[in-house]
Amino acid sequence: MTHGDGTWARAEERDGEVTVHQGGPRRLWDRLDDVRDYWIRHGELPFRGARATIGRDGVITLQRGRWKAVIGR
Structure with missing residues (x-):
């Protein structure tokens, strides 16, 4: 990777x-x-059912409960 x-x-x-x-x-x-x-x-991945937002800068944020991931920063 x-x-x-x-x-x-x-x-x-x-x-x-x-x-x-x-x-x-x-x-x-x-x-x-x-x-x-x-x-x-x-029994499932943390991003299943996560809320996804895409900022004006193209940064994607996935969030479900306390779990959060940012893509593109």
């Missing part, structure tokens, strides 16, 4: 062991793992 800010993450499997490598200003794999954990615990 990569992001325009230089953040990146990759996983590799060798002999049944998975190793994750990541770098840059954010921890992409950790964020993905947080979403996966939410999915497992709640």
